[in-house]
Amino acid sequence: MKTRFIAPLLLGIALGGCAWQKPAGLPLDTLAQKASAGPLAIGEARVITDNDAAFLSKLRMIEGARTSIDLMYYIYADDQSSSVLTKALIDAARRGVTVRLIVDYHTNYKHLDLFSLMESEGNGNLRVRLYNRPTRNIIKDAVYLTMGCSRETAAVKPGACSAEKFAAIDRLFADEAIGGRPAAERNISNLSIGNSGLFLSGLYSKRGDVMALAVQGGQQIDLKGMKGETPPTPDQKEQMKELGKVYWESRTGAPFQRLTANAELFFAFAMYGGQLNPIKETVTSLLPVERAFSDDEVRDWDHLTDYLHHKLLLVDGTTVQMGGRNVENSYHMRPNPLTSKYVFMDTDIRALLAEGGDAVRRAFDDLWNFDIMVASLDEVRRHAPNDFVVNLKYAENRCQGAAGKEERDACIKKELQESVLTLDERMADRRRTMEENARAYTTEYAPTIPQQAASGFTLESGSVLAYLENLPFDRTLPPEKRVRTYGAPAGKEAENGKNIHDVWLREIPAVCGAATPEEPKRLVLHNAYFFPAANLTHELSRMVNGDYDCSNVTVTVLTNSIQTTDLNVVNLAARHALKAFSEFYQQKGDPAKRAKFDYFEYQPRPDSPLSLHTKVSVFGDDVTIGSANADVRSFMMDSNNVMLVRNAPGFVKEYLGFVQGIITDPARAKKLNDYFVTTPREVILQEDLATFRQILTKYGVDRKLGEGEMKEMEGRFVQMLNDAYELTKASIDTGSTAAKRRENQDRFNGEFKPI
Incomplete structure (x- = not known):
C-alpha cells in the first residue's frame, strides 16, 4: 500500500472516531511509512497459542479457499501434519484455486521432489519457488572448484590451469540471459558446468561427501542430461551409475577424506559467529592460492544462509494467519510418538481482514517476483540438479538393514551401480509417503486432539493491524x-x-x-x-x-x-x-x-x-x-x-x-x-x-x-x-x-x- 494512499485513510479512520486517533506509541504516519500493508481493519481476530488450534485453523482456511492461497515458510516438512496440509493445497489447486508457495532454499532443497509432485498434481494452479538461490558469484566459484582443464595445460604448471579456467568461465557466463535480461545484471545464473551442479547439490543437501566428489571428479562426468525434464535415456542412466561407481571409489582416497571432513566442519558450525563460521574458509581451502575472492564474492558467501524466515498464510486476500510456526509436526502437535525431540510453544495471529488484504497480497507479490533471490523449481533443477544426492539417499535407506559396516557399504555400492530412480519414480514414491503420513495423522493423532476450546486471546473489534517486514530490498523503490x-x-x-x-x-x-x-x-x-x-x-x-x-x-x-x-x-x-x-x-x-x-x-x-x-x-x-x-x-x-x-x-x-x-x-x-x-x-x-x-x-x-x-x-x-x-x-x-x-x-x- 503506497504512503500517498495510507495518509488519507489514516485521517479517515481518525475522524471516524477509531481509538487509533490517540496512539500511546509510535506516531501513526511513521508506522504507516514502515508498514508493507496497513492499517488493516479486522472483522475478527484471534491470537492462537495452542499448536492443534493453529494447525486446524490453517487447514480450515485452505479447505475454504475460493480464489487464492499464498504461503511463505522457512521450514516446509513432509511429516504427518505437513502431509495433510500438502494434500489440502493440492485439492484446492485441483478445484481451481491459485496456490503459490515460497520456501527457504537452504532448508527445503531436500524436499525438491515433493515440491515437483505438488506442482505436477496441481493442474497448473500450484507453483512453488525457493528463496535465496545461489548467486552468480557462488555458481561461478562452484564451476571453478569442479572444472578441470586440458591435459596439456595441466602439465605446464598449476597457475596456467587456473588461468585457463578463469578464461573459460568468463566465456561461458558472458552471454547468459534469464527472463530475457542479462543474468549478470542481477548476479544470478542457472548454468551447470562441469560438476558445479553436483557441488551445489551437495552443499544444499549438507552432504560433504558429495561436495568432495564434485571437486575431486572435475569435469569428467557430465550430468546435464539428468535434469528430470524428460525421461532419461539408457545412456544417461548408465552415466548416473558410473557416477555412483566413481563416488564409491573416491571414498578411499585421502583428498576425498580431507575435503569431506572440512565440509562436515562447515555444516557443524555454519551457524556460529565469525570466529567459527567456516563458509569462506571451507571454500577457499579448496581453491588454489592464486584464486582471490572479490569483495562481492566474500559478501555472497557470508550471506549464503540468508533464510526466508517469513511465516504467512493468506487466503482469498482476506484471511491471514502468521506467527512463529513453520510447517512441521513440532509446531502443529502436542507431544506424542510422532513428534521429534522438540515440541514448540508458539504464537500465531489469525485475522479476517475487513480492509487492506489486497495490500498484504501485493507484499507477497513483491517477494514472489524478486527473482534476484527467488527461483522456480525449473531453475533450481538446472543449476543444482538433485538426482544423484537423492539416489544416494535411496541407496543408503535400502541398505539400513545390513548387518555390519562392510555389508552395508557393499550394499550401497551395489545399489548405486544398479538402481537409478527417475524423477517420475521418485515423485510417485513421495506421493505414497504423503498419503501414508496424512493417513497416520488422521487415524492416529487427530482422534486424540482435545475437544474443548483451546486457549488463546481474542482481539477487540476496534483493533487495527499493520503488516511489517524485514526484506532483502528497499520496498519504497519501484520493483524494477x-x-x-x-x-x-x-x-x-x-x-x-x-x-x-x-x-x-x-x-x-x-x-x-x-x-x-x-x-x-x-x-x-x-x-x-x-x-x-x-x-x-x-x-x-x-x-x-x-x-x-x-x-x-x-x-x-x-x-x-x-x-x-x-x-x-x-x-x-x-x-x-x-x-x-x-x-x-x-x-x-x-x-x-x-x-x-x-x-x-x-x-x-x-x-x-x-x-x-x-x-x-x-x-x-x-x-x-x-x-x-x-x-x-x-x-x-x-x-x-x-x-x-x-x-x-x-x-x-x-x-x-x-x-x-x-x-x-x-x-x-x-x-x-x-x-x-x-x-x-x-x-x-x-x-x-x-x-x-x-x-x-x-x-x-x-x-x-x-x-x-x-x-x-x-x-x-x-x-x-x-x-x-x-x-x-x-x-x-x-x-x-x-x-x-x-x-x-x-x-x-x-x-x-x-x-
Missing part, C-alpha cells in the same frame, strides 16, 4: 529498481529493508515518553532467541543511562534456557552480551531515570520436550506477533514478518497477565538478574567452554581433530565469547563517540550475524 541488500549498517535500518527493527528501535523512546507514574508501561520481549543486534542493545542502554526518562517502564525478557532451546549457540553467545549489559546497568545507570530490567529463562520440565518458539514483543500499548527474533540473525540476514496490533487494550492486558503467570511460577521460569550481576565472567566463560566441548562431542568433531586442532577450535570459541562481551561494551559505551559506537555495533552485527 530494487537491488538485493545485505544486512544493514547501524542507523540505516529502513533504507536496507529492515522495517521491523526500525519500528522496534522507534518504539522504545515512544514507550518511555508515554509512561507516567499513573500509567506505567511494559516492554516485554517474549522471544525464543534473545541475542539482540548491537543497535538494539544500544537503544536498550539508552533506557538505562538517562538519555530517555524510562523510570515508569519495566522491561521483561522471557526466553529459552540452554536446557530448553534447540539452538544453544544463541544462549552461549548471548550470556556474554548480557554480562556486559548487566555491568552497564550497575555502573552507568541513572537511578532516577532508568527502566527496571528483568531477565527470565524457561526451565526444563521433567520428561517434557517443550521449547519456546514464540516471537511476541509488547511495546507499551502496541504488540508485534510474527517470525522476527530478538537476535542478530533476524536483523542482519533473514527475511521476517510481524503483525503489529494496536487498539487492543483488553488483549494487551490479558497477554501481560499470561506472561506474568509464567515468570512468577518457579517451575516454569527462573529470574537470572543476580546471576549475571554476581557471577564473575571467567566462571561464565568456563561453564560455556564445558558446554562447547559437549557440542564438539555431539557432532563427532572431537574424533576428526587432533589435540592441537581441538585447542585451536576451543581458543577460537573463547575468542568469539570475548568478542560478544567486548563489542557489546564498546557498542553502548557512553564515554565513546557516536561514530565509534556505530562502528562497534557494525562489527558486532557482522561477526554474529550467522547465529
